Amino acid sequence: MPTRRTFLGTTLAAAASATQWTAAASTNENPMQPIILSTWRHGLPANEAAWPVLADGGSALDAVEAGARQSESDPDNATVGLGGRPDRDGNVTLDACIMGPDGNCGSVACLTEIENPISVARLVMEQTPHVMLVGQGALEFAIERGFPRRDLLTPNSRAEWEKWQAEHPDAVGQRQINVENHDTIGLVALDAAGDLAGACTTSGLAWKLPGRVGDSPIIGAGMYADNEVGAAAATGVGEAVIRAVGSFLVVELMRQGHGPTDACRLACERVVAKNPDWRELQVGFIALSKSGEVGGYALQPGFQYAVRSAAGEELVDAASIAN
Ligand code: SD4
Numbered sequence: 001m002p003t004r005r006t007f008l009g010t011t012l013a014a015a016a017s018a019t020q021w022t023a024a025a026s027t028n029e030n031p032m033q034p035i036i037l038s039t040w041r042h043g044l045p046a047n048e049a050a051w052p053v054l055a056d057g058g059s060a061l062d063a064v065e066a067g068a069r070q071s072e073s074d075p076d077n078a079t080v081g082l083g084g085r086p087d088r089d090g091n092v093t094l095d096a097c098i099m100g101p102d103g104n105c106g107s108v109a110c111l112t113e114i115e116n117p118i119s120v121a122r123l124v125m126e127q128t129p130h131v132m133l134v135g136q137g138a139l140e141f142a143i144e145r146g147f148p149r150r151d152l153l154t155p156n157s158r159a160e161w162e163k164w165q166a167e168h169p170d171a172v173g174q175r176q177i178n179v180e181n182h183d184t185i186g187l188v189a190l191d192a193a194g195d196l197a198g199a200c201t202t203s204g205l206a207w208k209l210p211g212r213v214g215d216s217p218i219i220g221a222g223m224y225a226d227n228e229v230g231a232a233a234a235t236g237v238g239e240a241v242i243r244a245v246g247s248f249l250v251v252e253l254m255r256q257g258h259g260p261t262d263a264c265r266l267a268c269e270r271v272v273a274k275n276p277d278w279r280e281l282q283v284g285f286i287a288l289s290k291s292g293e294v295g296g297y298a299l300q301p302g303f304q305y306a307v308r309s310a311a312g313e314e315l316v317d318a319a320s321i322a323n
Pocket residue numbers: 079181182183184202203204205213214215216234235236237238239
């Protein structure tokens with residue numbers, strides 16, 4: 001199925017007729033490097049926040065962190081950072097991970113009261129011998145490093161949660177598949193030096209069981225970057241992504257020679273194989289190759305990803321397994 005694109009700002013005219021948008025870097029005609037892509041429509045402002053870093057010759061790692069922070073600090077994004085929907089008990093708990101070109105990575109899970117978990121994850125990577133901190137330990141680490149505490153439950157998210165609670169008094173957690181309830185942001189970038197990095201940040205599934213951790217902070221599930229091959233990120237129902245170790249799978253498929261879109265499609269097929277109830281859930285992947293090719297694919301229609309390069313910005317409607 002051809003990928004429909006929405007061109008924004010500067011158009012990428014040369015690529016407009018292609019069924020899979022491919023940065024010309026792969027042919028060395030007009031290298032789309034640096035480049036960044038991010039999940040969903042809110043990837044557009046995130047990419048805009050990240051773009052100056054890349055355009056100034058900065059690192060992919062700094063760029064994905066800057067983009068993730070933009071989404072986290074946006075109170076209108078209801079499943080990332082500030083304003084994220086809470087768990088069943090009304091607590092906003094955040095998951096995030098980051099990975100750089102040297103293969104180092106950091107992550108936090110079930111972190112409360114900190115607006116920018118991606119930056120905490122980066123410090124876990126850079127200032128500790130560990131990869132992952134969770135819950136109270138992650139919060140204490142963040143406070144020690146000077147991150148301010150704040151109430152992340154906005155009036156809007158509180159009102160939604162109270163309504164949900166009133167309608168579902170006996171609920172034991174929930175997963176949702178519609179577009180409105182999936183706006184985790186995953187970002188992958190290639191910088192001018194040719195280095196790759198990725199980031200992923202979320203408040204997870206709305207109304208989840210307290211303590212639930214999704215795919216987003218799990219290196220290899222929610223995001224993975226291998227500087228020799230490419231980078232990938234996932235969005236959607238985290239349990240299904242974890243079962244397929246989705247982002248690692250996408251990168252390994254690229255290592256075997258598949259292009260980014262094809263790798264994402266094959267990973268979606270693996271998710272289907274591992275999840276008999278796949279028709280009831282959404283999962284989407286984005287991928288970026290070492291040579292600057294981009295792609296994405298999803299289980300269900302409706303998944304979009306945003307691309308930013310020197311040629312402009314673009315919002316791509318990803319193809320999907322179901323129609
Ligand atoms: C999770 N993958 O916690 C996240 C949710 C998500 O778009 O991606 N929403 O399972």
